Amino acid sequence: MIRFSLVCDNAHEFESWFASNESYEFQIENDLVACPHCNSLKISKAVMAPAVARKDRGERAQKPEEVKQSVALVNDASGELRRLARELHEKIVAATVDVGEKFPDEARRIHEGEAPDRAIRGQASLEEARALLEDGVAIMPMPTLPDKRG
Incomplete structure (x- = not known):
């Protein structure tokens, strides 16, 4: 799984997970990704730093109520x-x-x-x-x- 930082043409930033870069490309090309803020289908990758796996994750663990998951209303x-x-x-x-x-x-x-x-x-x-x-x-x-x- 790959997590991409995304941005719509209205400058709304959000994140989403994809099985691969090819999966991302397919979904973008077929208008299957929409901005959760304004429903724009003009989405591109935002500039992001690479994620590095950490063994000390307990020190930085987020509270469950702080973690958000991408959802869609169809x-x-x-x-x-x-x-x-x-x-x-x-x-x-x-x-x-x-x-x-x-x-x-x-x-x-x-x-x-x-x-x-x-x-x-x-x-x-x-x-x-x-x-x-x-x-x-x-x-x-x-x-x-x-x-x-x-």
């Missing part, structure tokens, strides 16, 4: 986006093994070569997910299933 005309989110969710479920609450430990074991390399899914707290990312474990959030309206 309207009834966004049926295609809802369909794509459901399709992506189904593909992830079909291609992974559910390890439930053991996800953080099992993901770390796979990353460190202590368990067979395989695609897994499960549950992790925000703190557990952050720790995995900071340690270089390539995890990504599962897309939330939209309601059945679209």
Whole structure:
């Protein structure tokens, strides 16, 4: 996962996570990224410093109420986006093994070569997910299933 600092044509800055630079390019080219402040689709990367994994993360840990996650509000005309989110969710479920609450430990074991390399899914707290990312474990959030309206 790659976190990009983004800016819209109205100078609103925000962050978003992408599976790869190619994923970012695809989403930008297909107008799938909108500014959370003004809904502009004219988005570009903002200047940002590279993130470096730190072992002393406990010293700088943010309180859970300070951490924000990118979200989107899609309207009834966004049926295609809802369909794509459901399709992506189904593909992830079909291609992974559910390890439930053991996800953080099992993901770390796979990353460190202590368990067979395989695609897994499960549950992790925000703190557990952050720790995995900071340690270089390539995890990504599962897309939330939209309601059945679209």
